[in-house]
Amino acid sequence: xxxxxxxxxxxxxxxxxxxxxxxxxxxxxxxxxxxxxxxxxxxxxxxxxxxxxxxxxxxxxxxxxxxxxxxxxxxxxxxxxxxxxxxxxxxxxxxxxxxxxxxxxxx
Amino acid sequence: xxxxxxxxxxxxxxxxxxxxxxxxxxxxxxxxxxxxxxxxxxxxxxxxxxxxxxxxxxxxxxxxxxxxxxxxxxxxxxxxxxxxxxxxxxxxxxxxxxxxxxxxxxxxxxxxxxxxxxx
Numbered sequence: 001x002x003x004x005x006x007x008x009x010x011x012x013x014x015x016x017x018x019x020x021x022x023x024x025x026x027x028x029x030x031x032x033x034x035x036x037x038x039x040x041x042x043x044x045x046x047x048x049x050x051x052x053x054x055x056x057x058x059x060x061x062x063x064x065x066x067x068x069x070x071x072x073x074x075x076x077x078x079x080x081x082x083x084x085x086x087x088x089x090x091x092x093x094x095x096x097x098x099x100x101x102x103x104x105x106x107x
Numbered sequence: 108x109x110x111x112x113x114x115x116x117x118x119x120x121x122x123x124x125x126x127x128x129x130x131x132x133x134x135x136x137x138x139x140x141x142x143x144x145x146x147x148x149x150x151x152x153x154x155x156x157x158x159x160x161x162x163x164x165x166x167x168x169x170x171x172x173x174x175x176x177x178x179x180x181x182x183x184x185x186x187x188x189x190x191x192x193x194x195x196x197x198x199x200x201x202x203x204x205x206x207x208x209x210x211x212x213x214x215x216x217x218x219x220x221x222x223x224x225x226x
Contacts, residue, residue, distance in 0.1 A: 001169060032211055034211060034212040034213075036152075036213075038152075043202055043204075043216035043217065043218060043219055044144075044152065044202070044204075044213070044216060045216070046212045046213055046214045048212075049210045049211065049212035049214075050210055050211070050212075053210070055212065055214060056214075085151075087151065087152055089152075089154070089212075089213075091206075091211030091212075092211075093166070094166050095154065095166070095168060096142065096154040096157065096168075096206075096211070096213075097154055097168075098144075098151060098152040098153065098154060099151075100151050101151045101152070
């Protein structure tokens with residue numbers, strides 16, 4: 001099974017800051033990595049698919065990069081509405097493991 | 108409107124059976140996968156399994172294989188998650204979500220169904 005780790009587990013930043021989250025896979029997953037945002041009491045929302053592609057309607061302040069086993073997700077210009085937990089997810093034909101999540105809030 | 112609508116919250120006793128549903132509308136059900144994701148209270152997301160709407164090809168995460176059954180009825184654009192014997196540890200929010208064949212992300216989510224298992 002492919003295992004996913006994320007760091008940090010939580011981050012507190014100021015409005016306007018740049019926030020970066022990392023995600024590591026236990027084996028090479030090429031670019032099969034997605035990022036989701038989940039606000040309290042809500043269903044998750046897909047932000048980025050296949051490492052770096054923004055889903056429809058997702059603002060460009062969100063970005064992703066990486067390949068193989070190491071990936072990063074960045075929020076450029078943190079706003080109060082970005083307070084949420086962010087999850088990475090690897091996928092292949094048979095699985096779709098999520099990372100443990102990173103909680104982002106405002107300092 | 109493109110949406111997934113899930114059945115409502117359930118309160119059940121240990122040992123009881125349960126089937127929850129996820130109905131797709133506004134898109135071609137038979138050309139997408141539907142996945143199920145568990146979220147225990149205060150915890151992260153867990154990928155349970157996925158079913159293809161066209162032919163019901165199903166894949167399970169090893170942690171959930173044998174614990175639940177995923178099925179679908181394409182005639183009514185609905186996917187299901189079934190337990191034959193619930194445990195207290197099944198208490199969680201369950202989401203269904205759509206995954207395309209072109210990319211692996213879940214791009215459309217149901218509203219979630221809370222399942223509480225308590226004696």
